[in-house]
Structures are given as C-alpha cells and as structure tokens.
Amino acid sequence: SKAKLFDEKQKVKVSFKDVAGLVGAKEEVQEIVDFLKSPEKYTNLGGKIPKGALLVGPPGTGKTLLAKAVAGEAGVPFFSLSGSDFVEMFVGVGASRVRDLFKQAAQKSPSIIFIDEIDAIGRARGKNNMTGGNDERENTLNQLLTEMDGFGTDVNVIVIAATNRADVLDKALMRAGRFDRQIYVDLPDLNERSAIFNVHLKPLKLGNDVKIDFLAQQTPGFSGADIANLCNEAALMAARKGKESIENEDFLDSVDRIVGGLEKKNKIISVKE
Ligand code: ATP
Numbered sequence: 593s594k595a596k597l598f599d600e601k602q603k604v605k606v607s608f609k610d611v612a613g614l615v616g617a618k619e620e621v622q623e624i625v626d627f628l629k630s631p632e633k634y635t636n637l638g639g640k641i642p643k644g645a646l647l648v649g650p651p652g653t654g655k656t657l658l659a660k661a662v663a664g665e666a667g668v669p670f671f672s673l674s675g676s677d678f679v680e681m682f683v684g685v686g687a688s689r690v691r692d693l694f695k696q697a698a699q700k701s702p703s704i705i706f707i708d709e710i711d712a713i714g715r716a717r718g719k720n721n722m723t724g725g726n727d728e729r730e731n732t733l734n735q736l737l738t739e740m741d742g743f744g745t746d747v748n749v750i751v752i753a754a755t756n757r758a759d760v761l762d763k764a765l766m767r768a769g770r771f772d773r774q775i776y777v778d779l780p781d782l783n784e785r786s787a788i789f790n791v792h793l794k795p796l797k798l799g800n801d802v803k804i805d806f807l808a809q810q811t812p813g814f815s816g817a818d819i820a821n822l823c824n825e826a827a828l829m830a831a832r833k834g835k836e837s838i839e840n841e842d843f844l845d846s847v848d849r850i851v852g853g854l855e856k857k858n859k860i861i862s863v864k865e
Contacts, residue, residue, distance in 0.1 A: 598673040598693050604664040611654055611661050612791045612816070613784030620775045621645070621662050624750055628666035628702045631748050643740050644770050646710070646761075647754040649777035652817025655754035658777065659706040662752065669703045671696065675712030686713075686732030694739040694749070702748040707736075710753035716762045733762060740770050779815055782808050788816045792823040799839035806840070810847055818854075822846050 608618055627634060627641045634641055647655040656672075663670035671693060697703045707713070713732050743749060753771055755761065765771050780788055785808040793804065811819065825846035830838040 598671050601670045604660050604670045606660040606664040608661050611657050612787035613780045617775050617777050624662050625665045628668050644751040645773040646771040647775050647777050648758045650756050652815035653777045654816045655777050659752045663704045669700045672706040675709040687735035690735040697749045698747045705751045707753040711755045711757040714761045714765050788819045792820050797837045799837040801840040
C-alpha cells in the first residue's frame with residue numbers, strides 16, 4: 593500500500609461547539625478564522641497576516657480538534673500530517689514532501705495546514721548527534737522554514753502546529769513570521785470536564801442515575817481524549833452486561849480501568865528511567 597503523505601479534507605464538519613472548554617484558546621484562534629475569512633480587512637491597512645500558530649499542551653487535550661474547528665468555522669480545506677509519520681515514512685524525501693504539501697495548500701488557498709507532533713521534525717538542530725546526526729530531519733525542517741518564509745501575500749495559508757514538547761523546538765520555528773503565536777491548551781479543570789462530558793454523553797443512552805457533575809468530580813487529571821474514551825468504555829461495558837442504558841456504575845468501573853491503565857503506563861515509564 594502506498595504511504596499517505598497527508599490527509600486532505602475539503603469540507604470539515606467540526607466547529608467550535610464541538611470543542612468543549614478551552615475558552616481562551618478558542619478566543620485566540622477566532623482571529624485565525626477572521627484572517628482566513630476576510631483577509632482584506634487586515635491587509636487593507638497594510639498589516640501582514642500571521643502565517644503560523646503553535647498549539648502547546650499535553651496529549652489528548654483537543655489540539656487537533658481545535659485546529660479542525662478553525663478550518664470548519666472558516667470553511668476552508670484542511671491539510672494535515674503528523675511529524676512522526678513524516679520522519680518515519682518518508683526517508684530521503686521529507687523535504688520534497690513538504691514542498692508538495694505547501695504547493696497543494698497554496699493552490700487551495702485560503703486553507704489550513706496542520707502539523708501534529710511538530711517536535712518530531714522541529715527539534716533543535718545539531719542537538720541530536722548521539723545517533724550520528726539526523727540530516728534527513730534537518731532537511732525537512734529547513735524546507736518547512738523555507739516554505740513558511742516564501743509564502744507571498746497572494747496566498748492565505750495558515751500553518752497550525754501542535755506539540756507537547758515546546759521546550760525542545762528549534763528556536764528558528766518561533767521567529768517572527770513563522771510560529772510566532774503560541775496558544776496553550778491545558779488539561780481541563782472541573783467545569784471544563786463537565787463541558788467535555790456534555791459533548792460525549794450526548795449520543796449515549798443514559799440511565800437516570802448518571803450525573804455529569806459527579807463524573808467530572810471523579811475524573812481529575814483526565815484529558816478530553818480520556819473522557820471520550822471513558823464514555824465509550826462505559827457504553828461497551830453496559831452493552832456487555834446486556835443493559836438497556838448506561839448507568840453510573842458502568843462509568844465508575846470504566847474510571848477504575850482507565851486509571852489502572854494510566855498507572856501501569858507510568859510505572860513502565862518510571863522503570864525505564
Ligand atoms: P495529541 O497531542 O495526542 O495529538 P490532541 O491534543 O491533538 O492530542 P485531540 O486528538 O484533539 O487531542 O483529541 C482526541 C479526542 O478527544 C477528540 O477527537 C475528542 O473526541 C476528544 N477531546 C479532546 N479534547 C476535547 C475537548 N476540549 N472537547 C471535546 N472533546 C475533546
């Protein structure tokens with residue numbers, strides 16, 4: 593099978609209402625929606641539209657979802673790729689793949705390019721020499737910088753990247769005119785967890801004893817992805833028991849399973865260290 597370089601969606605159905613919580617982050621990306629929808633409003637006064645924004649935060653907090661929602665709200669095509677796939681799958685051709693991606697996105701301008709796990713490409717250069725250097729990755733990174741610098745004022749492509757390791761990124765990425773805006777996407781607090789449950793419980797058949805605020809209290813430290821996973825686990829557990837609806841105990845049992853899984857993962861990591 594042919595490896596896919598990037599995913600291209602002409603019509604994105606995700607909108608801001610699918611993204612629960614993240615009020616501050618949504619406010620910040622609203623500006624990107626405006627840039628994509630009415631660039632003249634900004635360029636008429638001589639301003640230059642920013643080319644990149646970096647979403648920074650722990651895994652599963654909705655960075656991909658938020659980037660998609662920007663495309664959905666602006667009604668523009670969404671090109672996405674993951675930095676780790678990129679480095680693993682396209683040995684020797686990373687730079688030319690970046691060129692292709694930007695070319696296609698420019699042809700469909702206005703559009704969004706989303707790069708998940710940008711740290712896989714964008715680690716500081718010259719600091720990876722334990723493995724004998726990594727010219728391939730550096731070439732890919734250099735091409736990315738070249739493409740972002742090369743956008744003319746006639747194209748309106750905004751590059752959104754996501755990472756949970758902003759500390760390891762090459763500072764060149766953050767320079768003016770590149771990813772000069774950083775937007776923090778944090779783990780949800782109690783109220784935000786309620787809002788996320790609200791989204792993910794909606795399609796489910798719930799028993800009368802299920803209370804959103806109680807579930808939010810039982811899930812400190814959960815990301816949005818953990819909550820989505822919990823809701824699905826609870827539904828499967830209730831189905832396995834042949835129930836007609838999902839009850840509070842199904843959620844609590846699933847919380848135990850997920851927390852147990854997280855603890856195991858942490859243990860394995862701490863043994864390695
Ligand atoms: P990673 O860093 O692991 O790529 P991410 O921050 O990009 O994670 P997403 O892929 O956007 O996280 O989140 C995974 C899923 O978790 C989403 O598709 C959604 O179902 C759920 N989710 C995460 N955050 C939220 C949120 N704020 N509101 C609603 N659903 C959320």
